Amino acid sequence: GEDVEQSLFLSVREGDSSVINCTYTDSSSTYLYWYKQEPGAGLQLLTYIFSNMDMKQDQRLTVLLNKKDKHLSLRIADTQTGDSAIYFCAEGDAGNKLTFGGGTRVLVKP
Amino acid sequence: EAQVTQNPRYLITVTGKKLTVTCSQNMNHEYMSWYRQDPGLGLRQIYYSMNVEVTDKGDVPEGYKVSRKEKRNFPLILESPSPNQTSLYFCASRSTGRSSYNEQFFGPGTRLTVL
Numbered sequence: 186g187e188d189v190e191q192s193l194f195l196s197v198r199e200g201d202s203s204v205i206n207c208t209y210t211d212s213s214s215t216y217l218y219w220y221k222q223e224p225g226a227g228l229q230l231l232t233y234i235f236s237n238m239d240m241k242q243d244q245r246l247t248v249l250l251n252k253k254d255k256h257l258s259l260r261i262a263d264t265q266t267g268d269s270a271i272y273f274c275a276e277g278d279a280g281n282k283l284t285f286g287g288g289t290r291v292l293v294k295p
Numbered sequence: 296e297a298q299v300t301q302n303p304r305y306l307i308t309v310t311g312k313k314l315t316v317t318c319s320q321n322m323n324h325e326y327m328s329w330y331r332q333d334p335g336l337g338l339r340q341i342y343y344s345m346n347v348e349v350t351d352k353g354d355v356p357e358g359y360k361v362s363r364k365e366k367r368n369f370p371l372i373l374e375s376p377s378p379n380q381t382s383l384y385f386c387a388s389r390s391t392g393r394s395s396y397n398e399q400f401f402g403p404g405t406r407l408t409v410l
Contacts, residue, residue, distance in 0.1 A: 226403060230399070233398075277397075285339070286337050
């Protein structure tokens with residue numbers, strides 16, 4: 186079955202860039218997503234990328250997709266304390282079933 | 296306001312006592328789904344529904360039931376809860392239209408503890 190892997194934890198200083206990495210196995214993925222979960226809250230869609238794209242930029246967020254290596258990354262520029270959260274990578278198939286990674290907890294230090 | 300609501304938000308119960316977690320959405324979405332979130336495992340799909348009276352198993356359906364009698368509601372039923380069902384549960388919904396990336400909207404979560 187599909188599998189999505191992420192590192193568990195990332196610590197970054199305020200103002201630096203954060204890079205969260207994700208690998209997936211399903212070559213038939215149509216969309217790949219990044220969700221953010223703040224403490225005590227549900228998941229909020231941050232951004233997504235269609236599988237035939239290499240890169241997508243949205244304000245401070247840059248998504249890079251290497252389809253050959255099945256590697257997805259999320260870069261957050263000028264990381265702020267409000268960016269502290271758990272970030273989930275997810276891949277969606279043609280039926281739009283989502284398979285989630287285990288989540289990366291990002292801690293932003295002042 | 297477009298939203299997915301879940302009730303209760305927190306629940307502590309004992310083994311074997313039947314419970315229902317409700318989920319409701321006001322966006323007229325066809326697709327609804329239940330996930331459980333456990334540390335390090337991300338979200339795993341329990342059941343999903345493509346429309347009224349159409350439900351199917353996800354990746355971890357054992358010990359759970361669902362029903363979809365109305366488009367807006369998708370309750371999750373635990374007939375005989377066990378401690379390994381202690382988890383954080385999320386309901387989600389989305390449109391099944393083909394014109395968009397079909398964002399899933401998530402509820403705020405229900406934290407369940409089974410003693």
